Amino acid sequence: MPHGLLDARDDAERAALVEAGRVLFAQRCEFFYASQSIGQLPPVTRPEVAMCGRSNVGKSSLMNALTGQNALARVSHTPGRTRQLNFFNLGDTLNLVDMPGYGYAQAPKSVKQDWQGLMFDFLRGRPTLRRVLLLLDARIETKASDHMAMKLLNDAAVSFQIVLTKADDAKVFWLKQRQEEAAKLVSKYTAAHPLVITTSSEKGTGIEDLRAELFSLTLG
Template sequence: MEKKDRITLPSLDILSFNDIKAGEKLFSRKISFRLGVKNKDHLPTSNLPEIAFAGRSNVGKSSLINNLTFQKKIARVSKKPGSTQQINFFEILDILSIVDLPGYGFAKTSKLDKANWGKLIETYLVNNSALNRVFLLIDCRRGISKVDLNFMDFLEKYAIVFEIIVTKIDKIDYQSSQVLISEIEKINSTFTTAFPRVILTSSNNYDGMDKLRAEISRMVI
């Protein structure tokens, strides 16, 4: 498949008051769980723009979705890797669909389950005209692993735009975070569908949530 040129969007490195307020307004609206899907034949169609969150098992997707949406339990949080075994769809009424993909890379998952989840995720992602962007979550203590790179290769193959979000940033010091950012940016530069920015987040102290909300609101409003 022919690669497409790198996309460019206005930088949100310096957020205005209006950017922050627009993000807060969007995610303060009513959000509800729409459905969970385990079978690729049951995937819904959507007339709303979609964003999807992906990453390794236990990377912090559910916690991030809860904090992003000012909720405590809209997405089920578990300390047990591999707990999310379906694609979960949430909806901000008439505005945005938020999609939580099953975590990948959990060693104790059976080969059959891995194959089924892989096919489910692939079917959802490929040729999905409603999908605006995949946010790929990376644990700051792990960095980008081989399984993450494989997923990035898949997204590149099908020209799916993705952006990296670093989670649990409160677990490392500032110097380590800067080294990690440099490493991620270097890897990002080899992908044409990687959005050229890295967002640092923490679900414990809410770092990066205002920036992420503001960026998403610019995409859909």
């Protein structure tokens, strides 16, 4: 079995990955732990995939779309409200880690520094963390805080993958530009996964590909 869609040698292998991803995410997904400091992390048990991005990038909506559970991750109307790592158990096979949003303008400098410190410690010291999904809004340009997050991930030597969100709400010409920009960005960082996935939680675009990619991370 290939380890990711990029490694699929033919349509049959790709289809098998997509189906395995569907089956994985059809399992029950439940919140089981929250941590506000590096000393409060849950025990290491199973592979983990973390999701991070600017506040209001659509992280909660994407988690809900992946799992088919509309209320799994509550969509906050106050960007930057979440200040903790939230852990979800997907079928006793994979942990999904919802990381605090970054880039919220109203947060004091001390909070932003705390975010950087907590995130770096978590990323660098979690042995079961297989990948971080870095969500970028397809409708707007890449922000300075996004570049900061990429550098942080790269410095922590953590594999990360760019996922474009809200593609249904982006003009066709702009979406193409964003996809091209994302491809250039991943070529700049040694820790970046080469496959950029474009998604829409509203339309379901890219969801099966992302499920397949995350399934591949459970294979060892």
